[in-house]
Amino acid sequence: MRPLDDIRVLDFSTLLPGPFASLMLTEAGAQVVKVERPGRGDEMRSYVPKFGEDSVNFALLNAGKRSIAVDLKAPDAVQRLRPLIAETDVLIEQFRPGVMDRLGLGYEALRLINPRLIYCSISGWGQSGPKALVAAHDLNYLAESGILGLSTGVDGAPVIPPVLISDLAGGAYPAVMNILIALRGRDKSNEGTYLDVSMGENLLTLAYWGLGNGFVADLWPGGSDALVTGGSPRYQIYRTADDRFLAAAPIEDKFWDNFCSIIGLDLVMRASSADHAAVTDAVGRIIAKKTAADWMAIFEGKDVCCSIVASLKDAVIDPHISARGVLARKISVDGRTIPALPVPLNEQFRGSKEAKPPRLGAHTDEILGN
Structure with a gap:
């Protein structure tokens, strides 16, 4: 039934x-x-x-x-x-x-x-x-x-x-x-x-966070200046050495600290007060030095909230999709x-x-x- x-x-x-x-x-x-x-x-x-x-x-x-x-x-x-x-x-x-x-x-x-x-x-x-x-x-x-x-x-x-x-x-x-x-x-x-x-x-409704920021603080987001629209190094897409892309979303401090330590980001750049554009550029230069496979091997088993951008074809053959039916x-x-x-x-x-x-x-x- x-x-x-x-x-x-x-x-x-x-x-x-x-x-x-x-x-x-x-x-x-x-x-x-x-x-x-x-x-x-x-x-x-x-x-x-x-x-x-x-x-x-x-x-x-x-x-x-x-x-x-x-x-x-x-x-x-x-x-x-x-x-x-x-x-x-x-x-x-x-x-x-x-x-x-x-x-x-x-x-x-x-x-x-x-x-x-x-x-x-x-x-x-x-x-x-x-x-x-x-x-x-x-x-x-x-x-x-x-x-x-x-x-x-x-x-x-x-x-x-x-x-x-x-x-x-x-x-x-x-x-x-x-x-x-x-x-x-x-x-x-x-x-x-x-x-x-x-x-x-x-x-x-899907832009709830933007509505909240706008209504309360008159901080209406634009296309690349907010946390989830490209304005932060903690929620960003970086190009790898083999022209693939790393989707990095270590938003919370614990994930950001893990991510920065693993990639070897300068301590000054890790601070929340650091210029976001400068940090994004610095992280981008580091990620660009290794291939997508290299980074996924480095991040394996670590809490960093990072993924390689997959094609739709790759996504449907993911072992997880198969395991879950x-x-x-x-x-x-x-x-x-x-x-x-x-x-x-x-x-x-x-x-x-x-x-x-x-x-x-x-x-x-x-x-x-x-």
Whole structure:
């Protein structure tokens, strides 16, 4: 028995935030029905590389779900979906504000069909406010929330993050958290609710330390002047002799003392009062004298909080990842198998070791009838 075995989810979302949110619910046992456009389906299906007929991105994000193909603009769309809505626990959508209302599928309309429905809308800037209808993507939310300005290169220009932070940390994770809280609340009230998840707003939480410094001391951080944005030698990336990189984060004094002693940093440079830029340069010159392998051998077994920057390929073959079974679950398509997306759920909450993504509309007749 998985925690969400009795929960039915109707997912109108596409691409990343909503599908990843419903994937986490799927992994915990929820029965997720994905509503897609006839003919094309979720745009993610068309991406490359392919894994069977659809993209591997689609497979990773939608394994274990069922798919129905419905033209939401058709006159009978709401009527066709009505029986399914009546028995649904959670609905997820990520259209621009107002779209679901115009389709006759807004919360106020659907709560009349199902008063216990938990209706989750994921959008860039929420359902109201000056930015509610502005077209944007992950990078835009990062830029406008102040997060992107905290990550700069040596030339002072912001650096494009390698992961979609807004979609995941601002959208999918908060959506799941609020859905689970809403389900617990419904256990007490027997009533559903509406959830307004704003990806841009939720990003502000990630800069909690910067907000605190700004609100209390008017010390608003820039892109390279704070502890975790490159302003300290204790939280820095250093180049090694073989052009690899050492990520050094000996922030606390005990770790910094260990680190400095091991690399032989001059005593004057170790003091907290020393000029940070000068210390960073001094440490950089020392690290540049040895290879990445040399440094890892030197740091082995020592408490210094140092790592060599790995490639993604290196990361997935790390012995620790294998020992923990992080990639043990599989997705299979047309006889080919790859590791499933390692969603952040404890093993005891999850079910089958192997799942398949749905073909477009494969469950339409089964769920909605002819």
